[in-house]
Every structure is written in C-alpha cells, then in structure tokens.
Amino acid sequence: MATLWQQVVALDARYNAYRVPDNPQYRTLYMRRRSYLLRENAADPERDISTRRDYLKLRGQLLAERYGPAAVSEQGSLYSKPTSISSNRHPKSRGSDHQRPRLQVRAQKLNDTEEVVADRPSKVGITPTFAADASRAMVGNKTLSENYAFSGMHHIFDQHRSAVVAVKFANDDKSRVACCSYDGTISVMQLVPTPATVICILKDHSSAVTDFSWSLSNDNILSSSLDGTARLWQVSSTKCIRVYGSHRGPEILCCTFQPINNNLFAIGKGNGEIQILNVSTGKSPRNGLVKVAGRVLSLTYDAGGKFLWSADDRGFIFSFTCNPLDGKLHSKFKKLEVCLGHPITSICSRAWINREARDPCLLANCGIGAVLLFRTSVSDGSLILKNRFPISQRGQLIRSTFCPLISFRQGACIVTGSEDMNVYFFDIERESKPCVNKLQGHSAPVLDVCFNYDESLLASCDANGTVIIWKRNGKSSS
Template sequence: MSAVFDDCLASVNKVQFSRHHPDLLAYGAADGTFRLCYVPCNTGGSKGGGAGGKKGALGVARVKHELKGHTKEVTDFDWSTDDDYLCSSSADKSVRVWDVGTGQCLRIIYTLIPQTCIIFHPQNNNFLVVANSKKELTVMNFSTGRVVSRVAMDSNVTALVADRTTAAAAATSTSSSGSSGGGSGSKTAAGTASRTAAAAAGSAAEVDSVVFVGDSEGAIHSFTVDKQSGSLQRRHRTTAGVVHPAPVASLHFSPTSVLANGPVLLACSKDGCVRFYTTALELNGYLFLKISLQLSSRATNMNAAFCPPLGPSESGEYIVTGNADHHVYFYDFMKPRSPLVARVPGHKAMVVDVSWNNTNTVLASCDCDGVVALWQRA
C-alpha cells in the first residue's frame, strides 16, 4: 500500500480514476462526501518525477477539491469523455454536474425520488443517463435540466456502463483527418489517409452508443441512446449465467480482451457471481456469455474491474475485486478451475470497490470504514 485517504466518516461507495489522466481520482461516500483527489505518479515520461524517478512511483496524494452539495449518500458518479466534468447522483434526490478544474457545481437537477445510477452519454456529454428508485431509466439534458427520454423497467436499475469505443473512434478519426500534410511525396498517402479517416469518422458518428444496464434481478439490458435527441431504445436483455437472481453490483466495459479478442463486458452480482460476456456492438450490444465464476461466499456486495497482467511474463484475463475479509483479490478467467491468483491484505473493513488508473500503474480500493487505499503496481 502506497498511500491512504482515511478522513471520510462513512463507507466509500465508489472510487474511480479519470479516463485520460492517471493522477486524478474521485470517490463518493454514504454520508454525501464527494472528493476529487490528486495522485501524482511518474509514468515514465519526461514530465515531472525527474530522471531518477521510478515508473509509477507515487508522490504525495492529496484532496484537490471537496465537492460539496449532496446531503445524503452519493450513489454513483461518472467522468465525462474529456475528463472536464463529473456528474453525480444521490439519495438526496438530486443530480449534479461539477467542473473538474475548479470543483464548482455547474448544474443541480432536483427530482422527486432518489437517483441510483448515472453516466455521461459518451458521444454527447450534454446528456446524462440516470436511473432512479422508481424503476425508471431516464436521459436528462445537462444544459436545461429536463428529462428528454424515459423508460420504465421491470426491476430497479443497479448498475450502468456505456460502450465508449464509438466515441473514441470518432475522435481519433477526426484528429487523424485534420493532421494531413508533409512533403510533395507524401501528399497522395496523406490524402488517402485523410479520406479513410474521414470515412471512419463519419461511420462512427452514425452509430449510436450502447448503454448496458444491470438490474436487481441479475439481468443485463442493452439500450441505444440517440446522440442528438437522447432517445432511449431497448435492444436486448440477457440472464445468461444467472443461477440465482441477485442484483448486479457493477458493470465494466473493455474494448479489448485477451480471452475474447474483442470488446467485452464484466458483470459482478451481489451473490459473488462474476460473468464475462463478449459484446456484438454491431448488433446493438448483443451479449454472448463466455464464462462465469462463482467467487467465495464472502465476495458479496463487491464490485469487480478488469485488471492488467500482474507480471511482465504473465498473460491472462485478469479481474480484481474486493472482499468482506478485508482483502483485495485477483482472479484469472483463463484458469476457471483455480482462478485465484493473489490475495492482498491492507484494509481493516469490507473492501467495496476498486479502480485502476489509465496507465495501469496505480490501483485504488475503498472500504466500509471510509478508507481509500492506493496501491503501486510493482
């Protein structure tokens, strides 16, 4: 363990690094505490850390902004695609949007019921996909505060995650199409690359992102959300791998996978069952169950996340999760008969959530005592 934030007085429900900055971390707690932290780490580049710094070495972690406003439990939060904003939902019946640079609250959307889950639309961050305790999935307009789309669900929504490959492909293609140039000998190649990139950007822009929704019965639903109108469309529902109905505790999407050689979805249920799906984004998020694991009976109410290889010579499909025995666990889906790879002590209470930074050099974990721990990867 390299660093600890231990001044929270209630259980920390969620911890998450930003999408593009390895040194920005946010966490929300059951008493309404919501904090943005700075976790300086030298990722081996030329900026900061000095020539003698080790790759991934942590500096002094500190709270950058205290995001004050919620009066009850912070149930969920999410980073915008460009990391400029944070959105949060709360049991105090409000949704808030925050400026990451200043820590100021930019928008408050008051509702009549507690809000349980929230994410930004990956292609249009003006839209927020929000679930509430009334078994509804809604899309809110960040600018106006109005609900632009609403769908009634059969069960309460307990987890949300979006496919962000479409937005990333569009951004990359647009960037590539705008960087043509060079000498006369490269004009043809540059022009071809520019046209190809523009075509890819146009193709990506035409596709609506898929939002995966986990519910209290263990089912996972696929929705598409129109990037211009915010309209929600039901696409698929699956209970593959569900033995006993249990709420989905967390959903994690990854565009790449060793085991599936493509985009995958990781679902962790509150009964300790972890399911690994391949996703057909061209079929609006249709899910194929690849493998499922039943973790120990004490691995309930935990969130799981994808994990990088634990060593330079190792290859596998790793996940990391918390446990009621105060440990952080690492598993390998490539070894379903004996998936446990490592167990790391350090916490003094049930470990609730885990998150890697985008360079996979630092792991954050949080527990029911309000402690957020930072682990430096060897």
C-alpha cells in the same frame, strides 16, 4: 516474502479499529508506518521467510489475547431496500458447485417469443491469440502474476466518515483520483508528487452519494445521490453548476456520461426508471425514458455509445440500443435473466482496442457470490456468458473492473472487491485456479477498485470509508 508482508498488514488492519478508538487519524498513521517498515523488511533478501511466518503467527496470538477475536461483524446492504439478500439463501461463495444457486442465464427480446437459455459458459476465447507477439512485447513478455505483483501501499486516505462506495481515476490521468461516500461528499485527490493530498471535497448533496462519473475532459464530475438529485460539478472551482431532479423524486442510484457525446448522461433510479438527460437543458429527449421492474443499481455504455446496459436488484440485465447524438433509446430492448432474486450490483463494459483481439466484453457482480464475464454482440448488444469467478458477496454493493492493459497481452485480468476484505485479480481465460493475486490490507468489505490508465497505481475503497492506493512492482508513479 511480499505475500507474508501483506498478511501482516491485513492482520493489523483487522485489529486497527481497537487502537485509539477516539483518534482515527492515529490509526491511519499507524497503518502507513507499519506498511512502510514491512515493505522495507520484505525487500531485504537476507530475511528468513520462516522467521516471518513465525512472527505472523505469534503476532496474531498476541493481538487476539489483547483485543479478542477480530471477527468482523456482518454488514447489511448499503442500499437497505430490496437489494439486501437473505443470508439463508446465500451459499458459501467458495463451496462446491452443488452448494451454489444454479446460474441460469435467460435471454429474451421484447415482443418476441424466442428464448435462449445458457446454463454453461461459452468456451470460445476472447483475449488476443497466442500469436499476438507484439502485444506481449508491450508488457515485457511477463506472466500475469508478474504483471500484477504489488510493492505495497502508496497512500491511505481516511477523510470520509462513512462507506466509500465508488473510486475512479480521471481519464488518461496517472495521479488524479476521486471517490464518493455515503457521508454525502465527493473527494478529489492528487497522488503525485508526494505526499498525496486531497485537492478538494465536493459537498452539496443532502444524502448519500451513490455513484459519480468523470467527464471526458476531466473538467466536470457528475454525481448521483439518495437525495433524489444528480449534480454536475466543476472540478476547478469545486462548485455545483447544475442540479437535475428534486428531493421529492425517487433515489438516484447510478449515473454515467454518454462516452461519445458528453452533453448527454444516463441515470438509474430506485423506482426502476432509466432516464437520458441533456447536460445543458436538463431535459430528457423524446424516447429518453424507460422503466424496468427492479431498482437500477448500475449503468454502462459501450465505448462507441451505441449500447446502454442496465443492471437491477432482481437479477436482470437490460440491453438498449441508443443514438449517441440525441440520446434516444430504441423501443425494442433485450432482457437477460442472470440470477433471479439476487441483485446485480455492478456492470462494466470494455471494448478491445487491439486488432489481434476478439469481441468486447461486459463484467457483472452478482449477489450469488460471483463475478460473471459476458461476451457482447457488436450487432445488437446481446450477451453470452463466458466465465464466472467466485468471490464473497452477500448484501454489499461490490464492484469490479477490467485491467486497462487488457488488450496488450496474451491473457487478461479483471480486478474486483469482495466482502472478505480482499482485492482479487482473476485471469479471465484460466479455467482452474484463475486467481493470480490477492491484496490484503482493508479492515472492511472492499466495495470498489480502479486502476489508473497505465496500471502503475490501483485504488480500492471499503465500507469503513478508507481508500488505499496500491503501487505496482516495477512501475514508477512519477
């Protein structure tokens, strides 16, 4: 019944742009009310599921007759330069193996002739062992499908006029979430107590905001923009307290704080530069600037701040060894050819915090229509391909993330956006049918997803500027 409810919401969302086109606030109000009523009906055990199926079919026919086929137009890449991908080179994301571009992962060390090619994922497990009884008990000994069942939409935000490209919960915070948009602003929202509200909107950038990062204490937010600047915001006062770069400089496409030393942060630029900057002085340390071939679309540190990975629009991931104290990057780094000619739009690192688990991992979204999972070496930051999961991704900058309780259960999940307007959950250890859940409700490509730290709420954002907060079954948001 819950699955059919989601399908009805998804159907309404696809046609929602046709309803009162001059009053978008009514469209959002309509979806909130529909979600509430359908959730109530789905909870009724006396409801006949076959009747609900007939209702879904009939409603689809009526909407199609009134508004026409709800064919969502293809949207180009958000970064319209070399990150866009020619459609005649892109295979169907769920086609057979011979239809997809061959995934060839090639590792290379600078100034070293050694070369490693891995065409097939490694089969060695990375989740806690089957003997991890204590870990399973912490999540109630439930299956992954049970753990990632959702009771419905907690709230819908629509304050942005353009695509919302990133959404992130504050560190160790259940209810405070922020997002950045191509309309040049950043929103900070409070989800509980209800009703959910927009606390503030940060607006000083003169062009699209491409990425942002919470500081460890959640006092500050760092943002990057196509206007060539990175800005540091004080959340309590909503003021921009520092500006890095200038409007004459290259576009800044991503940013992240150094996790051990928040007085340092890294930015990735459209000209291929990766730069480490000091928050206080705004200066780059010696050996704090390197350049790669492509446009730097994503950056991530490991939990200890020892390694920095970058991903570019040419299909490469670079691994750098760095000093968390002064930000210096070592001159020798590793270059991984993942999907030559296709962008890697997002990378995310996750360390295991459970003694029963194994090596840390890195997640990458690739323009070949796949999310790739790598095991990372704790000695040099090198990557070994573990698994791949098919999604719909052509020209959009789709992002994914690990589920926060990954270290406390047998088996683990990742969650990702997709251009087919759905949110997908994949079991990273399952070889066949790894998708354990799919959330429907967006009316545009889903660009980013994020859990709060206890997994009670999930946030997802799309290319129309909508942010949906989803509530998990059996979890209280209070």
